[in-house]
Amino acid sequence: MGAYINQHVLNNLFYILVSVFVFYFIYDHGEIFKKRTSYRNALLTACMGFPIILCMKFPIYIDEQCVHDFRQIPFLIGTLYGGGIVGFILLLILLAARSLIYGFEYITAIVYMTMLIATALMAPTFHALKRSNKLSMSVWLTFFLAVLVTLLAIIIADFPVTHSYIVYFILLPPIGMLFIVYIIETLKEAMIMRSKLVKIEKMEVVSQLAASISHEIRNPLTVVKGFIQLLKTPSLPQNTKDRYIQIALDEINRAEAIINDYLTFAKPTSDKVECLMVNEELQKVVQMLAPMAHMNSIEIVKKLEPGAIVGNIQYFQQCFLNLLKNSIEAMPNGGTLTISSRLHGNHVIITIKDTGVGMTAEQVNRFGEPYFSTKDKGTGLGTMVAVKTIQAMQGKLHIESEVNKGTTLTITFPKAAD
Known part of the structure; x- marks a missing residue:
């Protein structure tokens, strides 16, 4: 058998394997092929038709009776995975290429029409099988069809069977089918697994957000409930009532702020964009936070x-x-x-520097995660909103921090065109 494995055999397998990879590369990057079966089958037909032609154009071996190549492998692959219509179009491609390259041979038409009918009938069963069973079926189907059409050719045309014919048409194609089907099924499983992982990651984020939100909202609501119950106390002084009401209102406002942060993060980014002056908008933000900074004995230095x-x-x-x-x-x-x-240059750079408690390397790496916060009562939603906004505006965020020395945030945005 080793004497029959030569460069031409490897070339034929190479044509088929590359076509399989091209099919899955295009299929994976084109949503239309996943949504419409007709487009997928058209792509499969093109990708399997190409190696059929190449295998015949650059055959393994030519003798007086026939041309030896692996054209039946992409033909069977296309029919098994695409069905009868794909197989019929591949049959037309095969016969047309055979006629143009070597001339028409009626026995070739009979052989591959028989293969088409048998394979198309088996395709639905093939699709329902698990991977291991698909591998077995592809091998035995290829071997059975090779023996069947050989007997048919002997009966109809008294076709001579040589050693080369047995090796290249009956023995090697089932091995090639095993290899190609294994590659196809592995690629399919990898794509399915990746899709499942993306869904799992999304669900994980949602569950983490839900847990964080429910926990953070439950706390102020519990406080509100408690103080409302205290307000039912008979003969409660008015100043105590006012203090309880104010605490309850403060907690409701905190819950509202948490919900607003979550909605800002969750809802799609607004399509309304315009040219804005960074220094003017930052000045407005600083003015809003000035009372808070004054209460905490913080000096704000602006260099806008x-x-x-x-x-x-x-x-x-x-x-x-x-x-x-x-x-x-x-x-x-x-x-x-x-x-x-x-x-x-072509960028606007904004820097925010504080002299606060700083962050560890781990905290820096987790900055912006949906449920992570360095504050005791924080939800992490504010930083999520900030990071999402920066990304939506094509900006980049860089963080430098040292524990007990402070943090520096550097945000870089593309400058608006003049």
Whole structure:
């Protein structure tokens, strides 16, 4: 058998294998092929028709009776995976190529029409099998058809059977089918597994968000419930009632803020974009946070240079409101918050620097995760909103931090076209 495995045999297998990889590469990157079976079958026909022609154009061996090649492998693959229609079109391609390259031979038409009918009938059963059973069926079907059509050729045309014919038409094709079907099934399983992993990751994020939200909202609601029950106490002084009501309102506002952060993260980014001046919008954000900074003994240093970017003003303000608020909360004992913006080539660079508690390397790596926060009562939703907004505006975020020394955030946006 080893004497029959030569460069031409490997070339034929190479043509088929490359066509299989091309099919799955295009199929994996084209949603239309996954949605419409007709498009998928058209792609399969093209990818299996190509190696049929190449196998005949560059055969393994030619003798006086026939041409030896592996054309039956892509022919059978196309029919098994695409059905009778794909097999019929491949039959037309095969006969047309055979006639153009070597001339028409009626026995060839009979042989491959027999293969088409038998394989098309077996295709539905093949699809329902598990991978191991598909491998077995592909081998035995190829071997059975080779023996069947050989007997048919002997009966009809008194076809002489040589050693080369037995090896190249009866023995080697089933082995080639085993190899090709194994590759196809492995690629299919890899694509299915990747799709499942993407769904699992999405569900994991949703479950983590749900758990985080439910936990964070339950806390203020429990406080509200408790104080409402206390308000039922007879002869409660009015100033105590007012204090209880204020605490309940504060907790309701906290729950509302959590929900708003979650909705900002979850809802699609607005299509409304416009040219905005970074220095002007940052100045507005700083003014909103000035009372909070003053209460925490924090000095805000501004170094804002004019610079224009394209984005949604509302989301831009919310993004930097969250980031600056985080920086202020990272300095419970006071400190300095420096915010600057500058032009650098075709980019606008915004820097936020605080002198707060800082973050560890692990905390930096987890910055923006859906359920991670460095604050005792934080949900991590604010940083999620900020990171999502920066990404939506084609920006990049870089973090430098050292524990007990502070954190520096560098956000780079593309400059708006003049």
